[in-house]
Amino acid sequence: xxxxxxxxxxxxxxxxxxxxxxxxxxxxxxxxxxxxxxxxxxxxxxxxxxxxxxxxxxxxxxxxxxxxxxxxxxxxxxxxxxxxxxxxxxxxxxxxxxxxxxxxxxxxxxxxxxxxxxxxxxxxxxxxxxxxxxxxxxxxxxxxxxxxxxxxxxxxxxxxxxxxxxxxxxxxxxxxxxxxxxxxxxxxxxxxxxxxxxxxxxxxxxxxxxxxxxxxxxxxxxxxxxxxxxxxxxxxxxxxxxxxxxxxxxxxxxxxxxxxxxxxxxxxxxxxxxxxxxxxxxxxxxxxxxxxxxxxxxxxxxxxxxxxxxxxxxxxxxxxxxxxxxxxxxxxxxxxxxxxxxxxxxxxxxxxxxxxxxxxxxxxxxxxxxxxxxxxxxxxxxxxxxxxxxxxxxxxxxxxxxxxxxxxxxxxxxxxxxxxxx
Ligand code: PMP
Numbered sequence: 179x180x181x182x183x184x185x186x187x188x189x190x191x192x193x194x195x196x197x198x199x200x201x202x203x204x205x206x207x208x209x210x211x212x213x214x215x216x217x218x219x220x221x222x223x224x225x226x227x228x229x230x231x232x233x234x235x236x237x238x239x240x241x242x243x244x245x246x247x248x249x250x251x252x253x254x255x256x257x258x259x260x261x262x263x264x265x266x267x268x269x270x271x272x273x274x275x276x277x278x279x280x281x282x283x284x285x286x287x288x289x290x291x292x293x294x295x296x297x298x299x300x301x302x303x304x305x306x307x308x309x310x311x312x313x314x315x316x317x318x319x320x321x322x323x324x325x326x327x328x329x330x331x332x333x334x335x336x337x338x339x340x341x342x343x344x345x346x347x348x349x350x351x352x353x354x355x356x357x358x359x360x361x362x363x364x365x366x367x368x369x370x371x372x373x374x375x376x377x378x379x380x381x382x383x384x385x386x387x388x389x390x391x392x393x394x395x396x397x398x399x400x401x402x403x404x405x406x407x408x409x410x411x412x413x414x415x416x417x418x419x420x421x422x423x424x425x426x427x428x429x430x431x432x433x434x435x436x437x438x439x440x441x442x443x444x445x446x447x448x449x450x451x452x453x454x455x456x457x458x459x460x461x462x463x464x465x466x467x468x469x470x471x472x473x474x475x476x477x478x479x480x481x482x483x484x485x486x487x488x489x490x491x492x493x494x495x496x497x498x499x500x501x502x503x504x505x506x507x508x509x510x511x512x513x514x515x516x517x518x519x520x521x522x523x524x525x526x527x528x529x530x531x532x533x534x535x536x537x538x539x540x541x542x543x544x545x546x547x548x549x550x551x552x553x554x555x556x557x558x559x560x561x562x563x564x565x566x567x568x569x570x571x572x573x574x575x576x577x578x579x580x581x582x583x584x585x586x587x588x589x590x591x592x593x594x595x596x597x598x599x600x
Pocket of ligand 1: 277279394432442
């Protein structure tokens with residue numbers, strides 16, 4: 179029953195029940211952790227064949243000895259393979275080291291200090307970035323660290339609220355870009371609609387500064403089911419809008435092969451690539467091409483990569499099912515929280531009633547359950563509504579995910595009913 183429809187006696191009874199359930203939880207002495215959005219060992223095991231796969235053959239298709247220096251933008255065959263993940267031509271790709279986060283940091287640093295066209299940090303106005311919220315904390319940390327002011331805008335079910343984005347880039351000075359996770363967004367799990375992509379691609383034309391769309395497609399191929407919503411092609415919208423120079427797309431195999439030893443890549447216009455390669459040339463003589471060749475040998479082609487992702491989905495789907503079925507069974511229709519059921523990615527994003535996220539997380543922590551700290555999904559760690567909780571079910575065993583969710587719903591019930599009793 180919806181919590182707002184309970185009369186005083188029913189509410190008191192529900193609260194007493196929640197208190198007693200919570201005491202039972204405390205007595206269990208649990209020690210569980212749903213904070214880590216990282217792949218499980220079972221998922222990493224899917225890629226163990228990478229080890230030794232070259233079997234002494236260190237030569238790329240063009241004869242390059244991958245053990246040696248050079249090739250700052252990566253191997254052609256790696257470009258061809260990962261271009262299909264981002265749906266772009268291979269000659270608009272650059273293949274880097276193991277972390278797309280490094281590439282993102284470098285792109286922002288480059289744009290800030292040197293600029294694809296004009297550096298952001300010239301002039302009087304502090305550079306600003308649009309941050310759809312809730313979002314990915316490490317995007318926000320890059321901005322904070324590099325002195326870029328973050329301006330939040332709401333995330334809707336089909337991507338960022340573009341009405342707000344369009345208004346902000348015209349109203350504010352020096353809005354330099356926007357963070358996007360377009361498919362199975364971190365953490366809401368939403369997929370940007372075609373209409374959102376079209377408006378996003380046109381956004382740089384409304385902005386007063388040299389505007390960059392940081393298009394982090396970290397979960398491009400991370401669907402849980404075969405009929406999960408596809409993502410449109412931002413590049414085609416950008417070509418139509420004349421904004422290809424204003425978009426940098428990112429991806430990596432961190433959640434495909436090994437999170438600590440995968441391959442990261444980016445795609446942007448050829449002129450941007452030339453400028454960025456020059457910047458990279460002061461930092462490295464070339465990336466780890468051995469690992470790039472290993473990945474090509476392992477997947478062979480895009481269909482090999484997609485078949486591999488099906489095996490990830492087999493491991494991830496039961497974990498998501500445990501989260502979603504418990505939320506639905508215990509909290510569905512109660513008005514104690516909202517969530518969307520993602521069809522891919524790594525997270526379920528739960529919204530408590532306003533002002534209760536910290537309380538829920540504290541109750542869980544006291545019962546031995548670690549949840550991502552409240553506010554982590556917002557710039558400066560500040561969730562003004564104190565309502566968002568990011569649930570990351572990939573790493574623990576299914577039994578632990580289930581035990582954590584059983585406990586989580588008790589904490590939500592207790593925090594909600596306590597707040598109503600005040
Ligand atoms: N982008 C997003 C949206 C992520 O969720 C993550 C991992 N949590 C990353 C990037 C990190 O990617 P990488 O390992 O390639 O640095």
